[in-house]
Amino acid sequence: MNPEILPADISNRIAALYHEMQDAYDALAHNLAFSCTGCPDNCCDSYFQHHTYTEWAYLWEGLSALPREKKEYFIARATDYERESETMLAREQRPQIMCPINEGGLCALYPHRMMICRLHGVPAAMTRPDSKHLEFPGCFRCQELVAGRKTIARLDRTEMYQELVRIEMDWLGPKRRILPRVRMTLAEMIVKGPPGLNYRG
Template sequence: MISRRKTDAVLKRLGKLYQEMDAAYTNAASALGLSCVDCENNCCTSYFQHHTHIEWLYLFRGLEALPEETRARYIERAKEYVEAVGESLSRGEVPTVMCPLNDDGRCAVYDHRLMICRLHGVPNVILSRNGLQHFQGCFKAKKLFESNPEAPVMDRTAMYRALAGLEMELLGKRKTPPPRIDLTLAQMLVMGPPSLK
């Protein structure tokens, strides 16, 4: 495990990477004419799983800045979310439960929100081991892209690779790597900050 000082330095670089993600999203959305204003479908009800310890840790840095009573309220909501999602999945349904950090349409830890919360919505591509993968974006973006197929598509590849590099740096060299994670934000809240020992 790396020192607190090195951890802080890596998290600071993640903050800069998040700013790059925000700029890339804004550019792609603007080129497409995509706006979330008055959208009837809230992305915060989308079922996302997250896979990096560094984002999990960064999320908790944002939570730690909140009053204890507020954090406790979000954790209670997270427990309710986990239960509701479990019920949906047991019925074979795709969960559509509001994120426990959403307060009247606003993210309580907006500056510390996770990568998918920043990039979801616009048409995008990523080059992976399986080749170039295409994502159409949200339902509004899909309609806009159909009428403007020449609009630029956001390439997430470099951002994903940068995030993976920061993850490896945070975890450091280990004999046994920590287990892979596939957690919703709510599960992260319920479990507490990640153990990096």
């Protein structure tokens, strides 16, 4: 852990939340008899953007702990990813490029991977602050598995998202109101370096 990137209490809270997500995911996957084993796909090439300084910083805690050569290797891959994805977005195509920290099909920063990497796959639901209820079907393989079932168990993301927002607020405090909104791919988070919070608008 690098205290210069994230205060220890915030780092511990995001780690605990990530574990909770993992446990909830595993329990539901077990209940559905669902697993990624033998999947012909690898969703690490999905295009996702992330929205909190906390996740950005926690990713960097993992990166910072790597040997320098390895870290530079991932930064170079993230730079390539960013260039390719910008080209595809300019053509109005949704990028489908392997995540820059996926090596040989595996996540090289598994304990520090993003929230969506921990939740994607199984059917899920959440209630937004405006009370709107949203449902997510899960990946194509899980959809095939549960097709035709009368009731489908879902992972409720509501509490988890709320806790992530609480952690973000507790860390940023009043700065949260003046800092730019985060809307970045993992590659962008790597290329930009750890979040600097001295933004003055």
